[in-house]
Amino acid sequence: MEGRDVSGRSPRPTVVVVGHGMVGQRFVEELAARGVTARARVVVLAEESRPAYDRVHLTSWFGGTSAEELSLVPDGFLEEHGVELRLEDPASAIDRAARTVTTRSGAVVGYTTLVLATGSAPFVPPLPGREADGCFVYRTLDDVEAIRDAAARARTGLVVGGGLLGLEAAGALRDLGLTTHVVEFSPRLMALQVDEGGGGALRRTVEKLGLVVHTGVGGQEITVDARGAVEGVVLSDGSRVETDLVVFSAGIRPRDELARAAGLAVGARGGVAVDEHCRTSDPDVLAIGECAAASDGVVYGLVAPGYAMAATAADLVAGRAGRPFHGADTSTKLKLLGVDVASFGDAHGRTEGALDVVYADSRAGVYKKLVVGADGTLLGGVLVGDAESYGLLRPLTGSVPPAPPEQLVLPAGLTPATALGPAALPDDAVVCSCHHVTKGAIVAAVADEGRASVAEVRACTGAGSGCGSCVRAVGQLVDAELAAGGIAVDNGLCGCFAQTRQELFEIVASLRLTSHRALLDAHGRPEARGGEGCEVCKPTVGSIIASLAPAIGADGHVLAGEQAALQDTNDHFLANLQKNGSYSIVPRIPGGEITPEKLIVIGEVARDFGLYTKITGGQRIDMFGARVDQLPAIWARLVEAGFESGHAYGKALRTVKSCVGSTWCRYGVQDSVRMAIDLELRYRGLRAPHKLKSAVSGCARECAEAMSKDFGIIATAGGWDLYVGGNGGASPRHAESLARDLSDAELVRLIDRFLMFYVRTADRLERTSVWLERIGGGLEHVRDVVVHDSLGICDELEAQMAAHVAAYRDEWARTLEDPEKLARFVSFVNAPGTPDPSVRFVPERDQHKPDLTVLAGPTLPVRTLEGSNPS
Amino acid sequence: MTTALAPLTRSHPAPSPLLEIGHAGAWVPVCAPGALVPGRGVAVLLPDGEQAAVFVDRHGDAHAVGNRDPFTGAYVISRGLLGSAGAERRPFVASPLLKQRFDLATGVCLDAPDDPALALPVHPVRLR
Numbered sequence: 001m002e003g004r005d006v007s008g009r010s011p012r013p014t015v016v017v018v019g020h021g022m023v024g025q026r027f028v029e030e031l032a033a034r035g036v037t038a039r040a041r042v043v044v045l046a047e048e049s050r051p052a053y054d055r056v057h058l059t060s061w062f063g064g065t066s067a068e069e070l071s072l073v074p075d076g077f078l079e080e081h082g083v084e085l086r087l088e089d090p091a092s093a094i095d096r097a098a099r100t101v102t103t104r105s106g107a108v109v110g111y112t113t114l115v116l117a118t119g120s121a122p123f124v125p126p127l128p129g130r131e132a133d134g135c136f137v138y139r140t141l142d143d144v145e146a147i148r149d150a151a152a153r154a155r156t157g158l159v160v161g162g163g164l165l166g167l168e169a170a171g172a173l174r175d176l177g178l179t180t181h182v183v184e185f186s187p188r189l190m191a192l193q194v195d196e197g198g199g200g201a202l203r204r205t206v207e208k209l210g211l212v213v214h215t216g217v218g219g220q221e222i223t224v225d226a227r228g229a230v231e232g233v234v235l236s237d238g239s240r241v242e243t244d245l246v247v248f249s250a251g252i253r254p255r256d257e258l259a260r261a262a263g264l265a266v267g268a269r270g271g272v273a274v275d276e277h278c279r280t281s282d283p284d285v286l287a288i289g290e291c292a293a294a295s296d297g298v299v300y301g302l303v304a305p306g307y308a309m310a311a312t313a314a315d316l317v318a319g320r321a322g323r324p325f326h327g328a329d330t331s332t333k334l335k336l337l338g339v340d341v342a343s344f345g346d347a348h349g350r351t352e353g354a355l356d357v358v359y360a361d362s363r364a365g366v367y368k369k370l371v372v373g374a375d376g377t378l379l380g381g382v383l384v385g386d387a388e389s390y391g392l393l394r395p396l397t398g399s400v401p402p403a404p405p406e407q408l409v410l411p412a413g414l415t416p417a418t419a420l421g422p423a424a425l426p427d428d429a430v431v432c433s434c435h436h437v438t439k440g441a442i443v444a445a446v447a448d449e450g451r452a453s454v455a456e457v458r459a460c461t462g463a464g465s466g467c468g469s470c471v472r473a474v475g476q477l478v479d480a481e482l483a484a485g486g487i488a489v490d491n492g493l494c495g496c497f498a499q500t501r502q503e504l505f506e507i508v509a510s511l512r513l514t515s516h517r518a519l520l521d522a523h524g525r526p527e528a529r530g531g532e533g534c535e536v537c538k539p540t541v542g543s544i545i546a547s548l549a550p551a552i553g554a555d556g557h558v559l560a561g562e563q564a565a566l567q568d569t570n571d572h573f574l575a576n577l578q579k580n581g582s583y584s585i586v587p588r589i590p591g592g593e594i595t596p597e598k599l600i601v602i603g604e605v606a607r608d609f610g611l612y613t614k615i616t617g618g619q620r621i622d623m624f625g626a627r628v629d630q631l632p633a634i635w636a637r638l639v640e641a642g643f644e645s646g647h648a649y650g651k652a653l654r655t656v657k658s659c660v661g662s663t664w665c666r667y668g669v670q671d672s673v674r675m676a677i678d679l680e681l682r683y684r685g686l687r688a689p690h691k692l693k694s695a696v697s698g699c700a701r702e703c704a705e706a707m708s709k710d711f712g713i714i715a716t717a718g719g720w721d722l723y724v725g726g727n728g729g730a731s732p733r734h735a736e737s738l739a740r741d742l743s744d745a746e747l748v749r750l751i752d753r754f755l756m757f758y759v760r761t762a763d764r765l766e767r768t769s770v771w772l773e774r775i776g777g778g779l780e781h782v783r784d785v786v787v788h789d790s791l792g793i794c795d796e797l798e799a800q801m802a803a804h805v806a807a808y809r810d811e812w813a814r815t816l817e818d819p820e821k822l823a824r825f826v827s828f829v830n831a832p833g834t835p836d837p838s839v840r841f842v843p844e845r846d847q848h849k850p851d852l853t854v855l856a857g858p859t860l861p862v863r864t865l866e867g868s869n870p871s
Numbered sequence: 872m873t874t875a876l877a878p879l880t881r882s883h884p885a886p887s888p889l890l891e892i893g894h895a896g897a898w899v900p901v902c903a904p905g906a907l908v909p910g911r912g913v914a915v916l917l918p919d920g921e922q923a924a925v926f927v928d929r930h931g932d933a934h935a936v937g938n939r940d941p942f943t944g945a946y947v948i949s950r951g952l953l954g955s956a957g958a959e960r961r962p963f964v965a966s967p968l969l970k971q972r973f974d975l976a977t978g979v980c981l982d983a984p985d986d987p988a989l990a991l992p993v994h995p996v997r998l999r
Contacts, residue, residue, distance in 0.1 A: 495956060517929065527958050532910065532928055534954030535965035535972075565910030569950040569967035572911070577967055581945040829902045829913035829925070837920065838939075838946040855944030 013112035014041040015317060016101050018091040018258065023289030023306035024117035025052035025072050028083055030314030037081040040317075043109050044083060045101065047090035048140060051078075056303055061144050062172045063732065070141070094262040096282055113284055113317055116259060116272055117310075120252035120290040120301065125160065129222030134230030134245045138169040147247065151176040154244030158182075158233055160219050161250035162189040164336070169247045170211055171337040180211050181241050183233070185218045185250075193332060193343040197360060198382040201367035205339050205385065208365075214241075222246060254291045254299050267293025276324035278313040286313045296327035304328065304433060329433050331397075333383075333390045338734050339365070340387035345380025345397040346371050354379055359409040361385075368409040376400045391473035395429035395439065431477070432470045435462035442474060446481040454478055493764060494536035496520060496528035501540055501689060501764045508544050509760075514554040515562045516541040535568075540764045542566030543651055546687035547759050550803035557814050559821050570649035573825070574811055575631055576622075580850035582839045583631060584624040585611070586648035587638050588684060591658045591676030591696075592619025601641040609634055612847045618655035618693065620646055625848065627839050629827050635812040644810035647685060651765075653692045656680035657705065661698030661715070670715030672698035675744070679713075682748065683755065685808050686801075689762040689771075692755070707735045710768040711751055716740070720747045724754060725779065727769035736772070736779050739787055749798065753786040756797035892923055892935040893995035901925055904933065904998065912949040912964065914938050923994050924949035926975065928962050934975035935994035940966045941980070948973070948991065956981070 015031065017024050028044060031037050046052075053070040061070065078085050086103065093102045100110050122137035124130055134154075136147050147169075151157065157173035159166050162184025173180040182189070188199025189206065203213055218236045225231040232242045254271040265273040265281040271293030278286045289306035293299050300306065305328030315322020331344035349356060349371045359368045366385035370393070373379050378396050383389070393401075393408065401408060402424040425431070427440035441461050445451045451460055454475045458464045464471040492498040497520075499507070504519065513519050519541055521529050533541075542563055545554050555561060559572070570576050575583035587602065602621050606613045609630055611623040626634055635645075648654060658676030662668035676696040686692070695704040696713040705728075706712025712723040718741040726735030739750055762771040772779055784790040786797075815821045827836040838855060841848035890907075891898040894917045901915050907927040915923040915938075922938035926949075938946045943966075951964040954972070963972045963981060971989075972981040978991035 496954075528955075528960075531955035531960040532953050532962055534956065535952040535970060538910070538952055538954070562910075565908050565953075568952065569947070572950070577947065577950070579943060579945060579968070581947045581950075823906075824908075827914060828916040828922075829906065830900060831916045834916055836914070836922075836946060838922070852944070855939075855946075 012039065012041050014043065014110060015113045015115065016109055016111040017042065017044045017115045017117055018101065019117035019119055019289075019291070020044050020046035020048070020052045020085065020087075021117060021119045021289065022052060022055055022072060022303055023119070023310050024115075026307050027115060027117060027288060027310040027314055028081075029077075030311050031317060032077075032081045032083075034314055034318035034320065036314070036318050037083060040112070042081070042083045043111075044085045045089055045091045045103055045109075046085060046087045048142070049088050050141060051085060051087070053141060055139070058138070058141070058144055059168045059172050061141065062148065062175055067141050091258055094258055094285075096262055096285065099284065111284075113286065115313060115317075116280070116285065116287040116291055117289050118255040118258060118291040120254050120299075122248055123251040123253050124248045125219065125250055127219050127222055129224050129230070130246075130248070132222055132224045132230050133228050135222065136245065136247045138165060138172075138247050138249045144172070147172070147245070148176065150245050151178055154178055156181070156241075156243045157245045157247065158241055158243040159247045159249055160233075161248065162186070162213070162215065163192060163249070163251065164190060164332075164334070166247075166249035167206070167336045169249045170206075173245075173247065174209065174211060174337075178245075181214060181243065182206075182211055183214045183217060183219055183235060183241075185216070187216045189213065189215065190336075190341065193347065194341065194382045194384060195348055195369060197358060197369060198341075198343075198367045198384040201360065201362065201365050201384045202336075202339060202341065204362065205365040206337055209337055211337075219246075252290065252301055254293070256291055259285075259287065259291075267297055267299065269293070269297075269299065271299040276312075276326050277316045277322070278309050278325060279316070286316065288313050294325060294327055298327060300328055300330070302328070302330060302332065305330070308436070323436075329394075329430075331394050331433060333387050333394075338732070339385060340383065342383040342387035342390040342394075343381070344390065344394040345378070347380045347382050349379070351379050357405040357409055370405045370409055372405050376405075378405065391431070391470045392425070394433065395425050395431050395473075399426060399429070431473055432461075432463040437461045437463035439477060442477050443481050446478055447485060451478075452482060492525070493540060494534055496524050496531070496533050496537045498525050499523065501544070502761045504541065505544050505548075505760055508541070509548055509552065512552040514545060514552060516545075516566050517562065536764070538566040539568045539571070539651075542571070543687045543689070547804070548800070550807040551800055557809070557811060559811075559815060559824075564821075564824075573628060573631060574635075574645060574649060574815060575626065576649045578624060578850065580839055580852065580855060581836065582625045582627060582850065584622050584648070585626055585631070585634055585638075586616065586620050586622050586646040587643035588646035588680070589620045589655075590680040590684075591656055591673050593658075593673055593677060598641060598643065601638070601643070605634060605637045608637075610841075610848070612841075612849065616648075616655075619657050620648075620655060622648070625839075625841060625850070627827060627835050628825055629832075629835060632816060632822055632825050636816055639810070639813050639816060644684075645812045647811075650685075651688055651690050653680070653683040653686050653688070653694070655693060656683075657693075657695035657709075659696075659698050659701075659703035661696075665698060667701060668698035668715070669717050670698055670720065672696040672704065672713075672715055675713065675715075675720070675747075676704075679748070679751065682805055683751075685811070686755065686759070686804055688755070688759050690765050690767045692768070708732065709735060711735075711754060713747065719743050722747060722750055722754075724782070725769045725772040727767055731769070733769040738779070738783060750786060752801040753794050753797045754782070756800050757782065757786055757793075760797075888998045890925070890933060891997050891999055892925060893997075894921070894923065895919060898997065898999075899923075904931075907933070910953045912951065912953070914946070914949040922946050922949075924951075924964070925996070926953050926962075926964060928953055928955075932962070933996045934962060934964075935996045936964070936973065936975060936978050936991040937994075939991075940968055940971075941989045941991070942966065942971055943968050 051073040089103045089105045091101045092104050100108050102108050122139050157178040158181040159170045162182045170180050170182045189202050219233050220236050221234045223232045234240050256266050256272045259272040267273045272287035274287050274292045276295045288309040309325050312322050312325040333342035353374045354371050357370045368383050370381040371379040378401050425439045429439045431439050445457045451457045464474045606623045612625050614622050616622050656676040656679045658672045661672030693709045694711050695706040695709045697704040697706045698715045708726045708728045712735045714721045720742045721740045722738045723735035724738045727733045826832040840851040840854045842851045890901045890904045909929045912924045912926040924938040925935045927933045938948045950967045955962050962975045965972050973991050978993040980989040983989045
C-alpha cells in the first residue's frame with residue numbers, strides 16, 4: 001500500500017489529516033462523533049513520535065504528570081474508529097492536482113479531503129549564538145525532556161519572552177531549581193493579555209517568587225564558551241546575564257510552509273488563509289488551528305478557537321450545516337506560577353469612549369480592571385491575582401451588568417450582600433466559551449431534562465469540559481436551578497448517610513457513639529439502616545471515631561473491635577497496598593533526622609526480607625514488596641531498633657520535613673530540626689479527613705518547602721511564621737500566612753487549634769487546601785476561629801488535641817503485643833504458612849519490581865498446596 | 872453465593888463447625904466461622920492454585936467469590952470492604968485497589984454490570 005496511490009480506486013472517500021496535535025486529534029474525534037469514520041478512511045500523519053497530547057498542560061510534566069497521562073487519545077480510540085495514525089511520518093509535499101500527500105518516508109496517500117492541522121512553531125529571534133548548545137524552545141514533550149536534562153547540569157536559566165508561554169517556561173525552570181531570568185521586549189509581562197497595572201501586579205508577584213524580570217529589553221547576542229555551550233546573554237541595553245541555558249518562548253509562527261509550497265493562499269501575517277468553513281483557496285483542502293489564518297485574518301494561538309475550527313471543519317466534511325467560524329473570543333483565564341491571570345473582551349480599552357474601573361491592592365498582588373462603555377456596557381477586563389469572578393464577568397461582556405461595575409471588582413469579603421451571582425446572567429450569556437454553552441442551555445438541561453449535577457450537565461452540554469474555568473459558575477447555576485425546582489441538593493456523605501462528614505463528627509462527639517453500626521442504625525438513611533454501610537462511610541466513621549477516641553471513650557487502636565472492620569486495607573494492615581497485592585512499609589523518621597545505626601537497621605531489614613527501597617519525598621525510606629504474612633516480622637525488627645509506624649498508610653499526619661536549620665546551616669535563624677521533630681511527635685497518629693503534611697524551614701530560603709504543606713513553618717529572627725493550606729500534587733497551592741513571629745508555645749497552640757478545627761469541619765478526603773477554599777469566609781474565618789476564638793471553641797479544640805497526644809501509642813507495637821490481631825496477618829486463612837504465589841518479582845536496576853505477568857492471565861499457573869511451601 | 876451461618880453462638884461447643892466453600896466439584900475447608908471478622912474477608916488457597924475471598928457480614932451470612940481483582944489482576948479482593956446497597960441491601964465488596972464494587976451473590980461488577988469478563992466467580996458456601 002505504501003508508495004502507491006490507493007485512493008483513486010478506493011470506493012471509500014479518504015480524509016487525510018496532516019498533524020496530530022491537540023486540534024488534529026479533536027478533529028478526528030469530531031469526525032467520529034459525526035459517523036464519518038464509519039464510512040470514510042481516515043489517515044493521520046504525525047511528525048512526533050507520540051500520539052496527540054495536552055500541550056496546554058505541558059508544564060505539568062515537570063510536576064510529575066507522565067507523558068501517558070498527558071495523552072489526549074483515549075485507549076482503543078484509534079482502533080475502534082479505524083483511524084490510521086502514522087507516527088514520525090509527517091507530510092512532506094502536497095500534490096493538489098493528483099490529490100495526494102507524500103510523507104517523509106516516501107509513502108503517497110490519496111485524499112478526498114485534506115485537512116491541515118500542522119500547528120505552529122516557536123519563533124526564535126535571529127540572535128547570534130541561538131543554535132548553541134544549551135538553547136531550547138518550549139513546545140513538545142521532547143523539548144521539556146531536553147530542558148530537564150540540561151537543567152540538571154545548570155544553575156541559571158534565562159527565558160526570552162515574558163508572555164504566557166514564557167512565564168510557564170520560567171516557572172518550570174524555577175521549579176527545577178534554577179535562578180531564572182525572564183527577558184521581555186515589551187514594557188510589561190504578558191503584554192498581549194494584561195494592561196500596565198495588571199503587568200505591574202504580575203511582576204511584583206513573580207519577583208516575590210524569586211524570578212528576575214527584565215522588561216523593555218531584548219536579547220542581542222548569546223555568548224558561548226570554548227565548547228560551544230551557552231555562557232551568557234547580552235541584552236539590548238548592553239547589560240549581560242550569565243546563564244547556562246536559554247529557552248526561547250517569544251511567540252509562535254504558523255506552520256504554513258506545506259501550504260505555501262502547494263500554492264495555497266496565505267494570510268498577510270502568515271497562516272493558511274481559510275473561509276468561515278475552514279476551507280483554503282482549494283475547497284478540498286481545509287486548515288484548522290494555529291496553522292490557519294481565520295476568515296477575520298487572525299491566527300489564533302489558543303486551543304479553544306482551534307477546537308471550534310475542528311468542529312466547523314468536521315461539520316463540513318460530514319455534509320452538515322455547521323456553525324461557521326468567524327473568529328473567536330480570546331478571553332483567557334489561567335494560573336501562572338500560582339498567580340491567577342485572566343483577560344477578556346476589550347481588555348485594553350480600545351473601544352471609543354471606554355472607561356476603566358480599577359481595584360488594586362499591591363500588597364496582596366491583586367489588580368482588577370473592568371472596561372466599561374459610556375452607556376454602562378461591560379466591554380472587557382483584566383484580572384490578576386484574583387480571577388474568581390471571571391466565570392461571571394466574561395459572559396456578561398457586551399451587556400449592562402445587573403450591579404454597578406465598582407461592586408464587581410471588589411474582593412469577595414467587601415462585596416455587599418447583593419453581589420452578583422450567575423443567576424443574574426441573561427439567558428444568552430455564554431458561560432462555557434470552549435464549547436459555546438449558554439446559561440439558557442445549562443438551565444434547560446436541569447429544568448427540562450432533569451440533569452441534577454455538574455457532571456450530568458457536562459455530559460449532555462459539554463459545559464466545563466474544556467479549560468474548566470467555568471466549572472464553578474456551572475455548579476452555581478445547577479444548584480440554583482435545582483433549588484428553584486424544589487429539588488434538595490443531596491450533600492450526604494454516601495448512599496448510607498444523608499449527613500456530611502462534619503455533621504457526623506458532631507453526632508459522634510456529642511452522643512459519644514463508638515461504633516459505625518450504632519451510628520448507621522440510628523442516624524443512617526432509612527433504607528440503609530440495618531445494612532452493612534459501604535466503603536465510603538466505614539473508613540470515614542472509623543476516622544472520626546479514631547480522631548475522637550480518647551474524648552468519647554473508644555479504644556484508640558485502629559484494629560480494636562469493630563474498628564478493624566471499618567478500615568481501608570492500608571489501615572487494616574498498617575501498611576500501603578501496592579499494585580500486585582504486596583505492601584510497603586515506612587517507619588517514622590521524625591524531621592528526617594536519623595542515626596547511622598538506624599539507617600543500617602533499615603538497610604538490613606530491607607536486605608533480609610528482599611524489599612525494594614526508595615527515599616520518599618517526605619525525608620523517609622519506603623520499603624516495598626512485603627507480603628501480608630511478612631509484616632509482623634518486619635515490624636518486630638524495626639520496633640526493636642526503636643522505630644515506630646510512620647502512618648504512611650493512614651489519613652493521618654505523614655511527615656514534618658525540615659532543613660538542617662541553625663545548628664549547621666550558616667543562614668539558619670532557628671533550630672528547624674528540633675521543631676520539626678517536636679511537631680511530628682506531637683501530631684503522629686492523628687486521624688484526619690485526609691493525609692496531613694508539614695515542614696519546618698530554618699530561614700526564609702525555605703529549603704524544607706513549607707509553603708507547599710498543610711501546615712508549614714518558616715523561621716524568622718523573632719520566632720516562627722505559620723502558613724496553612726499549602727499543597728503539592730495535582731493541584732499545587734501555596735500555603736497562606738495564618739500568623740507571624742510566634743513563640744514555640746504560641747506556635748504549638750495555634751497548630752493544635754487549626755488541626756482540630758480542620759478534623760472537625762472538613763469533608764471526607766478534603767485536604768486543607770480545598771477545605772480553606774470551600775468553607776465560608778475562607779482563611780479569614782479560620783483565623784477568626786483559631787486565633788481570635790470567635791466561636792469560643794478553642795479550649796475544646798486544645799483539650800481534644802491534648803487527649804490525642806496523651807493517648808498516643810505506636811500501632812505496630814500494639815499489634816505485635818496482641819496475638820488475636822497478629823492472627824490476621826496470613827496470606828491464606830486455610831494455609832497460614834503458605835506465602836501468596838501471586839506476589840512475585842522480577843529484577844530491575846539492582847533491585848526488583850512486581851512481576852505483572854503473574855497477574856495478567858485469568859488463572860495462575862497451577863501451583864498446588866503441597867508444592868508451594870518454601871517458608 | 873451466600874449461606875446463613877446461624878447462629879454464631881457458642882452453644883454447641885462439641886464438634887466445632889467448619890466453613891467450607893465449593894470449588895471444581897469438591898468442598899474445600901476454610902476455617903471456623905468464628906475466626907472471621909464481620910465486615911472483613913480472608914483469602915483461601917484452593918487445591919488447584921486458584922484463590923477465593925470469603926466474607927461474613929454483620930448478620931452472620933458468609934459469602935465466597937474469586938480473590939482476583941479483574942481490573943488489576945491482583946489477588947486482593949479479600950482485603951476489600953464489605954457494604955450493602957439499594958433497598959434490598961444487597962451485600963457487595965469494594966476492591967481495595969480501585970474501589971469497584973462487586974455483588975457478593977452474583978459476582979457481577981456493579982460498575983460494569985454488562986461485562987462478564989469483569990465479574991468475579993462465585994463459590995457456594997456451607998457449614999459442616
